[in-house]
Amino acid sequence: xxxxxxxFLRGSATAIGALTIGQAAPFYFARNIAxxxxxxxxxxxxxxxxxxxxxxxxxxxxxxELLAIEEINAAGGVNGKMIEPVIExxxxxxxxxxxxxxxxxxxxxxxxxxxxxxxxxRQSVLPVFEEYNGVLLYPTLYEAQECSKNVFYTGAVPNQQxxxxxxxxxxxxxxxxxxxxxxxxxxxxETNREWKxxxxxSGAENMGEEYAPLGHTEFSTVLNNIANSGADYVFxxxxxxxxxxxxxxxxxxxxxxxxxxxxxxxxxxxxxxxMGAENAVGHYTSFNYFxxxxxxxxxxFVERYKAKYGANEVTNAVMEAAYFQTYFxxxxxxxxxxxxxxxxxxxxxxxxxxxxxxxxKIDEKNHHTHLWxxxxxxxxxxxxxxxxxxxxxxxxxxxxxxxxxxKDCDFTNQSVLDRLKKPWSEEKNRSGTMDI
Amino acid sequence: xxxxxxxxxxxxxxxxGILVIAAAGLAIIFGVAGVINMAHGQFIMxxxxxxxxxxxxxxxxxxxxxxxxxxxxxxxxVVERGVIQWIYDRPLETLLATWGVGIxxxxxxxxxxxxxxxxxxxxxxxxxxxxxxxxPPHFPYYRVFHVALAIAIMAVTFYIIYRTNxxxxxxxxxxxxxxxxxxxxxxxxxxxxxxxxxxxLAGIAGAVIAPIKAATIDMGFSYAVSSYMVIVLGGVGNLxxxxxxxxxIGEGETLxxxxxxxxxxxxxxxxxxxxxxxVFPRGIFGYQERR
Numbered sequence: 130x131x132x133x134x135x136x137f138l139r140g141s142a143t144a145i146g147a148l149t150i151g152q153a154a155p156f157y158f159a160r161n162i163a164x165x166x167x168x169x170x171x172x173x174x175x176x177x178x179x180x181x182x183x184x185x186x187x188x189x190x191x192x193x194e195l196l197a198i199e200e201i202n203a204a205g206g207v208n209g210k211m212i213e214p215v216i217e218x219x220x221x222x223x224x225x226x227x228x229x230x231x232x233x234x235x236x237x238x239x240x241x242x243x244x245x246x247x248x249x250x251r252q253s254v255l256p257v258f259e260e261y262n263g264v265l266l267y268p269t270l271y272e273a274q275e276c277s278k279n280v281f282y283t284g285a286v287p288n289q290q291x292x293x294x295x296x297x298x299x300x301x302x303x304x305x306x307x308x309x310x311x312x313x314x315x316x317x318x319e320t321n322r323e324w325k326x327x328x329x330x331s332g333a334e335n336m337g338e339e340y341a342p343l344g345h346t347e348f349s350t351v352l353n354n355i356a357n358s359g360a361d362y363v364f365x366x367x368x369x370x371x372x373x374x375x376x377x378x379x380x381x382x383x384x385x386x387x388x389x390x391x392x393x394x395x396x397x398x399x400x401x402x403x404m405g406a407e408n409a410v411g412h413y414t415s416f417n418y419f420x421x422x423x424x425x426x427x428x429x430f431v432e433r434y435k436a437k438y439g440a441n442e443v444t445n446a447v448m449e450a451a452y453f454q455t456y457f458x459x460x461x462x463x464x465x466x467x468x469x470x471x472x473x474x475x476x477x478x479x480x481x482x483x484x485x486x487x488x489x490k491i492d493e494k495n496h497h498t499h500l501w502x503x504x505x506x507x508x509x510x511x512x513x514x515x516x517x518x519x520x521x522x523x524x525x526x527x528x529x530x531x532x533x534x535x536k537d538c539d540f541t542n543q544s545v546l547d548r549l550k551k552p553w554s555e556e557k558n559r560s561g562t563m564d565i
Numbered sequence: 566x567x568x569x570x571x572x573x574x575x576x577x578x579x580x581x582g583i584l585v586i587a588a589a590g591l592a593i594i595f596g597v598a599g600v601i602n603m604a605h606g607q608f609i610m611x612x613x614x615x616x617x618x619x620x621x622x623x624x625x626x627x628x629x630x631x632x633x634x635x636x637x638x639x640x641x642x643v644v645e646r647g648v649i650q651w652i653y654d655r656p657l658e659t660l661l662a663t664w665g666v667g668i669x670x671x672x673x674x675x676x677x678x679x680x681x682x683x684x685x686x687x688x689x690x691x692x693x694x695x696x697x698x699x700x701p702p703h704f705p706y707y708r709v710f711h712v713a714l715a716i717a718i719m720a721v722t723f724y725i726i727y728r729t730n731x732x733x734x735x736x737x738x739x740x741x742x743x744x745x746x747x748x749x750x751x752x753x754x755x756x757x758x759x760x761x762x763x764x765x766l767a768g769i770a771g772a773v774i775a776p777i778k779a780a781t782i783d784m785g786f787s788y789a790v791s792s793y794m795v796i797v798l799g800g801v802g803n804l805x806x807x808x809x810x811x812x813x814i815g816e817g818e819t820l821x822x823x824x825x826x827x828x829x830x831x832x833x834x835x836x837x838x839x840x841x842x843x844v845f846p847r848g849i850f851g852y853q854e855r856r
Contacts, residue, residue: 341828349579405686
């Protein structure tokens with residue numbers, strides 16, 4: 130078992146060598162693209178993980194953004210200039226997100242960046258965008274309670290997925306005993322806090338709450354607890370592989386969607402395909418977008434996506450946001466030019482677009498996005514029947530009134546603007562949040 | 566309450582079954598050849614993708630099991646002949662090398678199958694559950710299957726190691742490698758065959774675990790970690806170490822998760838293992854070297 134010093138040194142040298150090559154290759158590649166096309170283009174950074182654990186979903190966002198850029202360029206670009214994507218791979222590593230964001234802003238001098246997926250990745254790049262006054266468009270649904278000057282949030286915040294969902298369950302499914310299961314991190318915990326507030330308003334009962342470690346796939350205990358609690362429906366905020374395992378084991382253990390439906394703001398077409406549609410049938414998902422949305426815009430979007438990336442691809446809500454935020458950005462640049470502050474205060478706020486889910490709009494005050502709410506019931510082919518749709522698009526509220534009655538975010542408020550006029554070195558709080 | 570507790574201990578047994586299946590290959594390779602295969606999780610993953618492929622062609626999981634065994638055993642052969650055979654006596658380098666092999670396998674699989682999770686279905690025979698009590702949760706057939714398969718794997722392995730001529734040589738190599746070599750046993754060949762057998766078992770593990778979730782690129786990691794824990798707790802001095810370690814961890818995790826919650830359950834089991842290592846540094850069935 131003796132480790133010889135020479136062998137150890139040789140081993141370490143090999144390992145370090147391999148690591149260096151692995152890191153250097155994509156960097157070199159990306160820089161070459163940037164150099165080759167300097168000139169009359171508008172550079173836009175695309176920062177998603179194309180490798181690593183969350184590459185599955187982030188690659189689809191990356192694809193949707195590139196599709197939109199291709200379409201915009203085919204239609205003549207913006208103000209006569211082509212959009213040039215500068216692509217970086219964040220490798221599913223939080224620290225790489227921050228490094229690459231800095232590189233995109235300082236080396237490539239991009240006009241704006243579209244990117245990130247998890248809250249952790251967004252929070253790691255946030256200080257970079259605030260310090261160097263960059264613009265980030267972020268397409269994921271997230272737990273809200275954030276409102277940075279430099280970020281435009283085009284995914285749903287909890288009030289847009291939950292506020293109508295809980296009363297709908299009570300009114301239409303007649304169920305008032307809820308068991309909450311989620312993955313153990315910030316999004317499920319914050320979402321459940323709001324869900325509990327909603328349960329209280331409609332007089333429903335909280336029968337239990339449990340969190341499984343990220344990536345957990347063994348749910349027999351949880352299923353046992355659900356049966357034990359007497360709940361008549363499950364509210365799930367599980368993410369990733371856990372979703373597939375939970376639905377499968379739920380069915381295998383003899384539960385049915387008729388007895389105990391699973392209601393969730395997360396499970397998309399992507400997961401129902403991975404678990405086998407028969408395991409998802411009859412369960413409910415609340416989302417802004419489903420592939421089955423019946424509109425000419427969506428039909429053509431799905432067609433174009435499949436034509437570019439393959440007939441077996443499914444579209445989902447997050448990539449739909451990635452798609453339309455690219456148009457937001459193009460329209461914003463057309464309106465105000467490429468200067469960051471002009472984009473932030475004039476170009477992007479109030480921007481509207483006829484997205485696949487319906488007309489969407491960036492809120493002038495809080496820089497989140499007005500979205501439609503829909504409830505889908507999973508069917509045999511893995512797609513969702515839309516059983517309910519909001520009458521109008523729903524205003525985003527990053528600080529929901531039930532939990533934060535005294536907080537709001539308003540970038541049109543003069544005191545907020547005065548504070549944000551100061552340079553970063555003097556005023557490090559770049560949030561539009563204020564007490565009311 | 567009693568129903569739940571009873572179901573919970575059954576669940577623990579099911580989890581223990583999965584652990585035995587997942588850990589057996591790793592334990593056998595470590596026990597005989599002295600190599601900790603850091604690519605074990607990836608071997609499991611390859612087995613799962615074999616099952617996904619068979620499933621997509623309309624084949625049953627029962628066909629996937631032998632196929633996964635063969636495919637991953639051949640993979641094991643390639644890794645052993647291509648890399649491990651030169652560095653058997655250098656534990657640190659086998660760790661690094663198998664770690665690297667694992668990364669290579671992951672990237673190759675990603676190239677072939679993409680990053681999306683692949684669906685793996687159950688054979689109709691195992692679809693459903695035993696209704697012990699009137700209301701769910703029932704005890705799914707796949708758990709019964711996992712436990713039965715775990716027993717079968719242990720029985721076959723026991724037979725090979727303790728009842729065949731080949732097993733006699735394996736035990737001789739394990740006891741005293743150089744002496745066995747002097748007596749004319751081809752130790753390199755024994756190592757190679759054991760590496761193939763252990764790898765094949767990892768393939769089977771992937772093929773039977775995938776149907777309770779989906780085949781994904783990073784699925785092997787958590788099972789590899791559990792397998793290392795089973796080995797640390799059970800020890801590799803005796804084949805009984807595998808089922809013992811699996812049973813203690815499986816039941817411990819599920820019962821504690823029921824009493825407290827999943828996160829605390831895992832935490833307490835980790836803690837218990839740390840204490841157990843203090844008492845049994847080589848695992849409960851540790852191999853006592855002669856001095």
